[in-house]
Amino acid sequence: MTYPSFHPPVRTLMGPGPSDINPRVLAAMSRPIIGHLDPAFVGMMDQMKVLLQYAFQTENELTLPVSAPGSAGMETCFANLVEPGDEVVVCINGVFGMRMKENVIRCGGTPIVVEEEWGQPVDPQKLENTLAAHPDARLVAFVHAETSTGVCSDVKTLSQVAHARNCLVIVDTVTGLGGSEVRVDDWGVDAIYSGTQKCLSCTPGLSPVSFSPRAVERIRNRKHPVQSWFLDLNLIMGYWGSGNAKRAYHHTAPINALYALHECLVLLREEGLEEAWARHRHHHEALKAGLEAMGLSLLVDEPHRLPQLNAVKVPEGVDEAAVRTQLLERYGLEIGAGLGPLAGKIWRIGLMGFGCNQRNVLLCLHALEAVLTEMNAPIERGHAIRAAQRVYGETGHRDEV
Amino acid sequence: MTYPSFHPPVRTLMGPGPSDINPRVLAAMSRPIIGHLDPAFVGMMDQMKVLLQYAFQTENELTLPVSAPGSAGMETCFANLVEPGDEVVVCINGVFGMRMKENVIRCGGTPIVVEEEWGQPVDPQKLENTLAAHPDARLVAFVHAETSTGVCSDVKTLSQVAHARNCLVIVDTVTGLGGSEVRVDDWGVDAIYSGTQKCLSCTPGLSPVSFSPRAVERIRNRKHPVQSWFLDLNLIMGYWGSGNAKRAYHHTAPINALYALHECLVLLREEGLEEAWARHRHHHEALKAGLEAMGLSLLVDEPHRLPQLNAVKVPEGVDEAAVRTQLLERYGLEIGAGLGPLAGKIWRIGLMGFGCNQRNVLLCLHALEAVLTEMNAPIERGHAIRAAQRVYGETGHRDEV
Numbered sequence: 001m002t003y004p005s006f007h008p009p010v011r012t013l014m015g016p017g018p019s020d021i022n023p024r025v026l027a028a029m030s031r032p033i034i035g036h037l038d039p040a041f042v043g044m045m046d047q048m049k050v051l052l053q054y055a056f057q058t059e060n061e062l063t064l065p066v067s068a069p070g071s072a073g074m075e076t077c078f079a080n081l082v083e084p085g086d087e088v089v090v091c092i093n094g095v096f097g098m099r100m101k102e103n104v105i106r107c108g109g110t111p112i113v114v115e116e117e118w119g120q121p122v123d124p125q126k127l128e129n130t131l132a133a134h135p136d137a138r139l140v141a142f143v144h145a146e147t148s149t150g151v152c153s154d155v156k157t158l159s160q161v162a163h164a165r166n167c168l169v170i171v172d173t174v175t176g177l178g179g180s181e182v183r184v185d186d187w188g189v190d191a192i193y194s195g196t197q198k199c200l201s202c203t204p205g206l207s208p209v210s211f212s213p214r215a216v217e218r219i220r221n222r223k224h225p226v227q228s229w230f231l232d233l234n235l236i237m238g239y240w241g242s243g244n245a246k247r248a249y250h251h252t253a254p255i256n257a258l259y260a261l262h263e264c265l266v267l268l269r270e271e272g273l274e275e276a277w278a279r280h281r282h283h284h285e286a287l288k289a290g291l292e293a294m295g296l297s298l299l300v301d302e303p304h305r306l307p308q309l310n311a312v313k314v315p316e317g318v319d320e321a322a323v324r325t326q327l328l329e330r331y332g333l334e335i336g337a338g339l340g341p342l343a344g345k346i347w348r349i350g351l352m353g354f355g356c357n358q359r360n361v362l363l364c365l366h367a368l369e370a371v372l373t374e375m376n377a378p379i380e381r382g383h384a385i386r387a388a389q390r391v392y393g394e395t396g397h398r399d400e401v
Numbered sequence: 402m403t404y405p406s407f408h409p410p411v412r413t414l415m416g417p418g419p420s421d422i423n424p425r426v427l428a429a430m431s432r433p434i435i436g437h438l439d440p441a442f443v444g445m446m447d448q449m450k451v452l453l454q455y456a457f458q459t460e461n462e463l464t465l466p467v468s469a470p471g472s473a474g475m476e477t478c479f480a481n482l483v484e485p486g487d488e489v490v491v492c493i494n495g496v497f498g499m500r501m502k503e504n505v506i507r508c509g510g511t512p513i514v515v516e517e518e519w520g521q522p523v524d525p526q527k528l529e530n531t532l533a534a535h536p537d538a539r540l541v542a543f544v545h546a547e548t549s550t551g552v553c554s555d556v557k558t559l560s561q562v563a564h565a566r567n568c569l570v571i572v573d574t575v576t577g578l579g580g581s582e583v584r585v586d587d588w589g590v591d592a593i594y595s596g597t598q599k600c601l602s603c604t605p606g607l608s609p610v611s612f613s614p615r616a617v618e619r620i621r622n623r624k625h626p627v628q629s630w631f632l633d634l635n636l637i638m639g640y641w642g643s644g645n646a647k648r649a650y651h652h653t654a655p656i657n658a659l660y661a662l663h664e665c666l667v668l669l670r671e672e673g674l675e676e677a678w679a680r681h682r683h684h685h686e687a688l689k690a691g692l693e694a695m696g697l698s699l700l701v702d703e704p705h706r707l708p709q710l711n712a713v714k715v716p717e718g719v720d721e722a723a724v725r726t727q728l729l730e731r732y733g734l735e736i737g738a739g740l741g742p743l744a745g746k747i748w749r750i751g752l753m754g755f756g757c758n759q760r761n762v763l764l765c766l767h768a769l770e771a772v773l774t775e776m777n778a779p780i781e782r783g784h785a786i787r788a789a790q791r792v793y794g795e796t797g798h799r800d801e802v
Binding site for chain 1: 427431657
């Protein structure tokens with residue numbers, strides 16, 4: 001048996017992430033490796049921190065990419081902030097809230113759940129009621145941008161409710177960062193994690209995180225050691241510390257992936273954060289117009305929709321998996337399935353980062369209409385592309401990509 | 402302030418890892434991304450498993466790359482196999498044994514330490530004595546290839562001692578895999594972890610691991626849940642499971658890094674495992690001849706030396722950090738410093754994977770002699786390169802790289 005090199009097929013990624021990667025980023029990733037303690041690498045890391053602070057809109061000193069995927073970023077927040085016996089209020093309105101609860105349990109904490117229907121944002125009043133009933137709670141955790149449903153919760157209001165009850169706030173913005181408004185300092189978030197393979201359009205495997213001075217103080221004054229050596233921020237701070245201090249070896253950083261993330265952040269800075277948010281909003285409007293012209297509807301109510309992740313209801317009687325297979329095989333187009341109670345009921349169409357552009361919107365509408373037509377699905381035909389074109393025409397927005 | 406793209410300087414990496422990456426691997430890493438549940442990606446993963454089984458010389462079904470660096474591979478082994486209250490015998494003869502002990506503590510286990518001088522292999526008799534004194538121990542952990550000293554311990558004998566006392570065995574071969582003999586099944590190892598940035602010459606950020614059926618059984622029958630959600634093998638097995646089963650989403654795999662690892666393993670298979678081990682041995686002989694001709698000596702006694710990591714004693718009165726700075730600045734050559742009690746006393750010169758070749762051996766001897774000469778260090782001059790050439794001439798080995 002021989003083992004040839006692997007050559008991936010050409011795809012267009014419009015699922016819930018990973019998203020397509022800009023060729024500039026692929027080029028950066030394939031530059032020759034240097035040591036993780038090399039002065040040139042350390043200089044790059046210092047810049048990375050400033051660029052991440054920009055992306056998160058924060059001045060938090062402890063802002064860095066965890067050397068593992070988003071779920072490790074989540075675990076970094078919980079393992080460092082939860083102590084055994086702590087009461088932690090977790091708001092659940094999708095898969096990732098459930099995972100937060102699991103993290104609390106594994107860290108020895110006691111989760112107190114605020115439950116919300118999937119597809120609905122977290123209700124600040126419910127959080128307030130729960131906190132009133134649990135005065136010993138020390139932490140509140142919720143998802144800003146739920147990747148499983150495409151719903152956006154109001155981080156600023158939820159954080160205010162939590163702070164009024166003396167709780168620190170942990171926020172999941174894996175799908176949020178770079179795609180829609182994130183303002184860590186203005187919103188008063190204490191710990192936040194993201195992923196690189198969503199709206200930053202980087203390779204998966206890194207998790208940008210940021211911690212407020214209050215969170216750092218709590219981590220420094222823990223009664224019990226952090227249960228994970230690999231994710232212990234007290235140790236990691238020694239490596240990703242301030243620019244002039246000596247870098248203490250903790251683990252070998254994923255060097256090429258960090259080249260890639262640096263380039264993604266340079267691209268984000270070149271475009272401008274608010275411009276990137278506006279671009280996501282714009283192409284979402286075009287996609288939505290096309291989908292609605294086809295007679296399809298979105299799961300999430302208008303004011304709470306994430307532009308970068310569109311949960312589309314599967315029409316009655318349609319085999320959603322067969323549609324995805326057709327899209328992949330005939331158009332090289334990947335869209336996502338529903339998870340948990342939404343499995344079989346929705347598709348998740350991502351418009352993330354580099355993949356958020358006219359070309360992808362038009363391909364998706366064209367391919368979806370063609371496949372659904374062939375399956376005799378109950379849709380309106382012949383209007384979707386025109387509806388999207390009207391959005392593009394009306395605004396006169398020039399697609400940069 | 403502007404943020405330009407990062408262009409790393411050209412280096413030759415002869416430290417303790419990362420090592421230089423083959424251009425074929427850099428090219429693989431920069432191929433366009435596809436989804437982590439794409440059928441083409443799943444097919445690549447199935448092949449990856451077979452290739453990793455070859456590299457580890459094992460038929461263990463549970464053989465996969467953890468989506469994070471070697472220290473996370475270590476933590477995967479301990480977090481899954483140690484239960485609160487377990488007695489775990491840890492053999493310490495360098496930095497990574499110390500880190501193992503720390504892992505045991507953080508998992509709620511009780512470490513029982515077998516201590517050895519740094520630079521010495523673990524003594525099977527000491528292990529036997531310790532196990533005799535602690536009949537309740539359930540696990541024995543030690544390092545095969547100590548990256549901090551370059552010493553190799555006898556895994557097969559140590560494993561036999563452990564098994565005779567009913568203990569499972571956890572082995573660190575971060576620096577071993579691909580560079581010198583590793584035979585997981587023949588040696589009777591129950592859990593083993595490696596890194597990708599050493600003798601596999603891949604990008605850092607992945608940790609190949611393998612678990613025996615006995616280890617899997619113990620993991621499946623744990624009394625307490627694994628404290629890490631991200632590293633819980635009971636969950637990860639659902640994604641990296643058998644080829645035909647449906648892949649359950651756990652976390653987003655680091656896709657491009659996995660392209661790279663696949664290509665490294667294809668290269669290893671093309672060369673042949675035993676041929677790769679022989680190549681490391683061969684260039685080590687040449688480097689050693691040159692170093693000794695310069696009057697330098699190695700820390701580790703002959704029979705226990707790792708060819709891929711050469712710990713060289715710093716001559717009396719030489720500022721070792723200044724030497725490394727000169728090598729880096731004038732020759733673009735990175736070698737490693739000593740750690741812990743060996744800081745300032747040794748250099749660590751790696752001959753790892755793609756970086757283990759004639760060109761690097763000759764550059765290193767030339768540059769080191771030039772820098773030491775300029776510093777008036779007490780060395781023999783003018784013989785090092787000739788000594789290495791004699792090794793190459795005598796064997797007639799043709800350098801493939």
